Amino acid sequence: MRPILLIALREFAENAKTKGFWIGLFLFPIIIFASIFVQELLEESTPTRNYVVVDQSGLFEEVIEDSMASMRRAELLRAIGEYQSEYAKDKPKLSDIDLEKVAAPDLMGETEAIEQATKSFGDELELLLGEQGLDAVLAQMKPLLVEDAPAFERPRPRFRRVALPEGIDASLPLTELAEELRPYLRGDRKVAGGEAVDGQVELFAAVLIPADIEQELESPGDAMAAMMAAGGQAEGAATERRGIQYWATNLADEDLKGRIDRAVTSEVHRKEYLARGMDAEQVADVRDIKVPLFSLNPNKSVGEEEVSMADKIRQWAPVGFVYLLWIAIFSISQMLLNNTIEEKSNRIIEVLLSSVTAGELMMGKLVGIACVGLVMITVWMGSLLTILKLSAGPEAEFPNMLLDVLQSGGLIPAFIIYFFLGYLLYSGLFLAIGSVCNTLKEAQNLMGPVMLIMMVPIITMMFIPKDPNGTLARILSWIPLYTPFTMMNRASADPPMVDVVGTLILLVAFTAFTLWAVGRIFRRGILRTGQPPKIRELFTWLRAE
Amino acid sequence: MSDSVLELQNVCKTYGDFTAVDDVSFTIPAGMVYGFLGPNGAGKTTTIRMILEIIKPTKGSISVFGKPSALAVRERIGYLPEEKGLYKKMRAWSIIAYFATLKGMDRKAAKRRAYELLERYGLKDFADAKTEALSKGMGQKVQVLASIAHDPELIILDEPFSGLDPVNQEVMEEVIRDLKERGRTVLFSTHVMSHAERICDRILLIAGGKKVLDDTIDGARKTIPRRVRVASADPLDFLAELDAVVGLVPAETIVAIGSEKLLTFDAQLSDKGEPIDVVKACLERGVHLERFDYSPPSLHEVFVELVGDKAKEASFR
Numbered sequence: 001m002r003p004i005l006l007i008a009l010r011e012f013a014e015n016a017k018t019k020g021f022w023i024g025l026f027l028f029p030i031i032i033f034a035s036i037f038v039q040e041l042l043e044e045s046t047p048t049r050n051y052v053v054v055d056q057s058g059l060f061e062e063v064i065e066d067s068m069a070s071m072r073r074a075e076l077l078r079a080i081g082e083y084q085s086e087y088a089k090d091k092p093k094l095s096d097i098d099l100e101k102v103a104a105p106d107l108m109g110e111t112e113a114i115e116q117a118t119k120s121f122g123d124e125l126e127l128l129l130g131e132q133g134l135d136a137v138l139a140q141m142k143p144l145l146v147e148d149a150p151a152f153e154r155p156r157p158r159f160r161r162v163a164l165p166e167g168i169d170a171s172l173p174l175t176e177l178a179e180e181l182r183p184y185l186r187g188d189r190k191v192a193g194g195e196a197v198d199g200q201v202e203l204f205a206a207v208l209i210p211a212d213i214e215q216e217l218e219s220p221g222d223a224m225a226a227m228m229a230a231g232g233q234a235e236g237a238a239t240e241r242r243g244i245q246y247w248a249t250n251l252a253d254e255d256l257k258g259r260i261d262r263a264v265t266s267e268v269h270r271k272e273y274l275a276r277g278m279d280a281e282q283v284a285d286v287r288d289i290k291v292p293l294f295s296l297n298p299n300k301s302v303g304e305e306e307v308s309m310a311d312k313i314r315q316w317a318p319v320g321f322v323y324l325l326w327i328a329i330f331s332i333s334q335m336l337l338n339n340t341i342e343e344k345s346n347r348i349i350e351v352l353l354s355s356v357t358a359g360e361l362m363m364g365k366l367v368g369i370a371c372v373g374l375v376m377i378t379v380w381m382g383s384l385l386t387i388l389k390l391s392a393g394p395e396a397e398f399p400n401m402l403l404d405v406l407q408s409g410g411l412i413p414a415f416i417i418y419f420f421l422g423y424l425l426y427s428g429l430f431l432a433i434g435s436v437c438n439t440l441k442e443a444q445n446l447m448g449p450v451m452l453i454m455m456v457p458i459i460t461m462m463f464i465p466k467d468p469n470g471t472l473a474r475i476l477s478w479i480p481l482y483t484p485f486t487m488m489n490r491a492s493a494d495p496p497m498v499d500v501v502g503t504l505i506l507l508v509a510f511t512a513f514t515l516w517a518v519g520r521i522f523r524r525g526i527l528r529t530g531q532p533p534k535i536r537e538l539f540t541w542l543r544a545e
Numbered sequence: 546m547s548d549s550v551l552e553l554q555n556v557c558k559t560y561g562d563f564t565a566v567d568d569v570s571f572t573i574p575a576g577m578v579y580g581f582l583g584p585n586g587a588g589k590t591t592t593i594r595m596i597l598e599i600i601k602p603t604k605g606s607i608s609v610f611g612k613p614s615a616l617a618v619r620e621r622i623g624y625l626p627e628e629k630g631l632y633k634k635m636r637a638w639s640i641i642a643y644f645a646t647l648k649g650m651d652r653k654a655a656k657r658r659a660y661e662l663l664e665r666y667g668l669k670d671f672a673d674a675k676t677e678a679l680s681k682g683m684g685q686k687v688q689v690l691a692s693i694a695h696d697p698e699l700i701i702l703d704e705p706f707s708g709l710d711p712v713n714q715e716v717m718e719e720v721i722r723d724l725k726e727r728g729r730t731v732l733f734s735t736h737v738m739s740h741a742e743r744i745c746d747r748i749l750l751i752a753g754g755k756k757v758l759d760d761t762i763d764g765a766r767k768t769i770p771r772r773v774r775v776a777s778a779d780p781l782d783f784l785a786e787l788d789a790v791v792g793l794v795p796a797e798t799i800v801a802i803g804s805e806k807l808l809t810f811d812a813q814l815s816d817k818g819e820p821i822d823v824v825k826a827c828l829e830r831g832v833h834l835e836r837f838d839y840s841p842p843s844l845h846e847v848f849v850e851l852v853g854d855k856a857k858e859a860s861f862r
């Protein structure tokens with residue numbers, strides 16, 4: 001027992017000294033951290049985007065202004081809401097929220113949701129959010145806030161319209177206008193406006209609306225007709241660009257473009273309704289009617305069928321665990337190979353084998369590498385929970401709730417079992433490979449197929465939750481090398497009992513067999529020099545005493 | 546002194562059709578320093594690995610401290626393998642301490658002992674260096690120290706002198722002598738006869754997997770005929786006719802002193818022949834002897850005489 005511990009200890013210490021270990025250790029928290037905070041940071045640090053609008057038709061300027069104002073109101077409302085909940089005296093405790101009851105969120109962003117909800121109060125809001133209105137609101141809010149709450153700061157607007165740079169004639173033909181604006185859009189020159197010290201800001205986008213825009217309106221029927229008329233020569237139309245022109249170098253941020261598109265389109269629709277004798281107001285009302293739609297799950301008891309936040313977590317958490325297991329196995333593979341091959345190529349192995357049996361050496365290595373895995377998982381889980389805690393505020397109980405949710409689904413024990421078995425199985429394989437190779441190069445050749453095998457769970461990881469009890473998932477579950485990944489993946493979808501018990505027994509048996517076989521291969525391989533053995537030779541090793 | 550530390554009985558090892566060790570038996574009593582000699586490919590390393598249970602003999606039995614398994618008494622054995630190597634990223638002291646703890650030593654004691662040994666054998670400054678920063682010879686010394694750190698009773702060293710400079714070869718000899726003084730049993734293989742000559746109590750010579758000789762140094766010398774070495778500018782052929790001489794072989798190359806060319810011969814003496822008979826014969830004939838040398842044969846000569854052919858054969862195998 002003592003030699004096993006000593007070897008495990010050295011193995012662990014050795015690995016803890018490698019770069020790979022530390023990279024593996026911190027990569028995961030950093031990715032999580034980045035995905036949570038960088039997004040916020042990006043949002044905060046994105047500068048206000050300045051744009052110009054030249055509407056030669058004079059038809060849409062106003063609706064665009066309105067739409068941007070509505071967006072700004074929503075932004076402000078959101079900021080006020082956040083301000084209030086941040087500094088509220090009696091903050092609702094997160095622990096009072098029951099994730100089981102909270103409906104799974106839609107994909108719509110928060111600002112848009114606010115905008116939708118407050119659509120019909122445009123004017124009132126405009127008043128409320130003006131200088132004086134806002135002061136009054138804040139004054140009313142004051143008693144509800146904690147004593148030392150800082151003053152409310154208006155968030156920077158995301159978009160701001162600026163005037164056309166001086167000396168550019170708004171009535172020029174669009175092509176020439178665009179030519180004039182080009183240096184500004186490319187950042188070579190700046191436009192006046194905004195709060196910048198020198199009053200000069202970068203131009204983000206230019207929206208150019210031609211005077212004859214109304215002749216360019218398309219409807220599906222027109223397009224077809226045009227195609228027929230042109231006899232399939234549709235390319236000519238594209239080069240002429242007869243429509244609204246949206247100029248911007250930034251192709252990724254399309255919010256402004258989308259918003260202008262929506263504003264203009266709905267204005268066109270409104271006019272069209274009028275022209276066709278329909279009541280635009282009523283049409284708008286009709287379009288706001290929503291059909292309530294609930295996601296329900298027949299597996300849940302009556303009254304609680306609605307798909308909740310907790311259900312979503314339970315559905316997707318396994319993917320996270322599959323990924324963790326995969327990363328863990330991937331990062332130990334190198335360590336196991338390196339260490340075993342170092343011992344072999346330096347012939348340290350002889351000294352070791354004069355002190356311990358091959359079995360003890362193998363066990364020591366497995367225990368050592370298991371400790372590495374344990375540390376990794378602990379650090380990962382710890383950092384995940386800490387980051388969640390930090391990002392949800394100091395008193396937040398969110399991580400605990402997350403754990404509760406996972407626990408209630410019986411996921412945690414499943415993860416532990418599958419993680420342990422999967423880890424053991426793959427460590428054994430890597431150890432066997434290391435023991436029959438003399439150089440890292442040889443080992444890498446052998447690792448190729450293993451890596452190929454290991455790609456499968458990563459590829460199927462995202463599909464399996466969508467059809468957790470489908471044929472593919474079931475087949476993969478019965479292949480021991482994939483059982484830990486796939487069964488973890490399926491854990492929250494109530495897989496049939498046969499699958500759960502059957503694959504577990506198979507996995508345990510297979511792992512035990514593998515370790516036994518690896519023990520034999522290890523004992524012979526470890527002293528071997530020269531070419532790695534052929535598969536046939538390996539089988540004779542297994543059979544021989 | 547009389548109980549045997551190591552006993553091999555009819556040990557064989559075959560690799561496929563090839564017999565690497567062929568029916569070797571020997572016994573090493575406690576407190577002895579044993580030199581394990583033999584040409585390349587003789588089977589020394591194979592034998593040593595079998596003793597340490599790293600590989601299993603095909604036939605025969607080995608007992609170490611009366612036990613059939615070396616692992617059962619691992620804390621009493623120290624081993625330096627033929628191919629030297631250390632963990633590159635570990636520090637000198639920690640590698641010594643690690644191997645000592647694997648052999649059952651307490652961790653604290655092992656650390657203390659590691660520093661002690663490094664200081665004693667001139668590696669004090671490198672105690673905290675990573676082994677990849679050591680030269681090959683220094684690394685080898687560290688490894689030797691690692692093999693004796695747990696103060697084993699039986700120390701088996703496979704070519705401990707290879708790769709060491711003359712000074713460190715002396716240090717190595719000192720290490721072995723120290724061990725001997727403290728009553729330890731040492732078995733070491735080497736290709737340098739002078740080391741064996743200086744520090745061994747007995748030598749074990751094998752060739753082609755078979756035991757050729759197991760004797761004291763003196764005993765080994767007696768295995769080849771006594772001879773005198775003579776050199777002269779005059780012809781010496783007449784010596785072959787003497788009753789005291791059984792053979793006359795030209796030895797060494799022709800050496801010139803001044804303008805004269807000297808011929809050197811080894812005159813092998815018969816059982817009854819004495820060196821003085823050769824001198825007398827020369828005086829009678831008025832032959833002027835430039836050199837007369839009567840000393841027991843060196844181990845080197847014994848080696849070449851006994852296994853020289855085998856060694857050449859092996860090199861062409």
Ligand SMILES: Nc1ncnc2c1ncn2[C@@H]1O[C@H](COP(=O)(O)OP(=O)(O)OP(=O)(O)O)[C@@H](O)[C@H]1O
Pocket residue numbers: 560563564565583584585586587588589590591592627
């Ligand atoms: N694993 C092996 N497979 C096949 N033959 C082997 C193996 N190991 C050793 N031999 C053979 O056994 C013979 C004895 O080898 P061994 O290493 O014991 O020689 P040695 O006496 O230590 O030689 P040296 O002085 O060169 O170290 C050699 O001819 C060698 O080719």
Ligand SMILES: [Mg+2]
Pocket residue numbers: 589590591627
């Ligand atoms: Mg050898």
